[in-house]
């Protein structure tokens with residue numbers, strides 16, 4: 001059941017995520033303008049910004065998905081507000097530690113903190129352990145929350161039912177809603193990532209505190225790091241897809257989506273392939289067995305194809321020649337699916353080994369992941385935020401500035417990622433603070449990218465004002481009296 005305390009904690013999450021998002025997006029715009037030569041930052045400041053930007057973005061959009069499914073899960077099973085608050089408090093503590101390590105301690109090893117970089121201390125010596133502890137704090141909060149949500153699902157659905165296996169046979173008695181299926185698949189994936197992060201941190205701390213008596217295996221650490229980092233942000237997107245399955249038909253005035261055998265099959269396949277796609281980050285590690293590189297290529301194809309195909313199919317069937325009540329919520333979901341598909345297509349191009357020889361570590365990489373994050377996952381969450389804020393405020397009014405906001409979001413968002421794609425196609429490398437004269441094209445594109453991103457953030461600010469206002473309504477005395 002959705003009670004007032006769940007509404008309140010959800011409101012706090014939404015306001016915090018949106019505010020932190022705008023600040024962190026400004027870090028990104030600052031980086032783009034520095035790459036464009038419009039402003040001048042020291043390399044240390046640039047890479048500190050890049051590290052804080054990367055970890056914070058991945059973190060907030062992972063918890064945004066968890067918070068949204070936690071809220072909607074209350075329609076089917078009991079959820080714990082105490083665990084939700086616990087995860088929120090630990091996320092805030094983790095964020096303060098993270099930003100202290102990057103902005104006070106100048107830790108700047110990138111969001112992947114790829115081994116052995118964290119141990120080549122080019123910053124305050126305390127910043128390395130503080131950064132690693134911040135990841136541990138996030139990990140504790142999110143692991144407890146993920147386990148709590150899964151346990152609630154298993155109180156109502158058996159393991160087989162949570163994966164919708166009964167839908168492969170005829171005459172089943174219990175129907176698994178697509179929302180429960182996709183949430184289970186994604187939460188299990190997230191849990192596996194978080195367990196991997198524990199192993200990774202234990203190994204890194206073991207070396208840090210060993211006084212030189214223990215050294216890690218670089219390839220093992222790279223595998224663990226990418227398994228954790230690459231997979232968690234992918235799973236976060238699927239949590240957004242779960243909210244889409246739950247809300248898109250409802251807000252469009254159409255019947256609910258049903259789990260069919262092919263929906264069940266697609267999401268079961270997604271669980272396996274998302275967990276094995278990360279090998280595409282190791283194509284240039286030639287000591288890695290060739291078989292694993294092939295697993296990386298084919299898992300990358302199959303990780304996105306089944307889930308995207310059934311989602312697009314379901315949405316096309318729902319929208320095609322049917323009367324749809326369009327609102328900001330389903331418009332944002334719809335554009336989000338387009339961003340997901342374009343970004344996924346960009347990822348599949350890069351994950352093809354022969355292409356990766358050309359595109360590896362170019363701006364094509366931030367191009368594809370920013371497309372399915374900034375124009376996919378963020379929009380799925382924004383759709384949920386907008387819907388739930390209207391629920392809190394008890395309004396369904398569509399404000400007049402809708403076209404303006406959507407227009408700015410489309411121009412700003414797709415313009416911003418297009419600059420990355422063009423630069424990637426011209427082999428401009430990623431993670432350069434400033435581009436040398438030989439890469440002057442990168443400079444111009446970065447500057448244009450910064451301006452497009454500014455338009456995108458203006459659109460987000462226009463959403464933020466309205467959403468925050470409506471979210472605050474759950475703290476009014478009238479809400480307490482009604483509860």
Ligand code: HEM
Nearest residue numbers: 025028029031032054057058110111373374430431432453
């Ligand atoms: C207006 C929005 C955003 C702007 C302007 C922006 C800008 C940037 C820039 C300039 C970089 C460095 C690219 C390079 O040269 O390699 C970057 C990296 C990154 N961004 Fe964003 N970004 C935005 C939104 C997002 C979102 C929504 C996510 C969500 C996950 C995200 C995640 C990342 C990650 C993980 C990195 C890699 C950091 C690293 O290499 O250590 N960004 N971003």
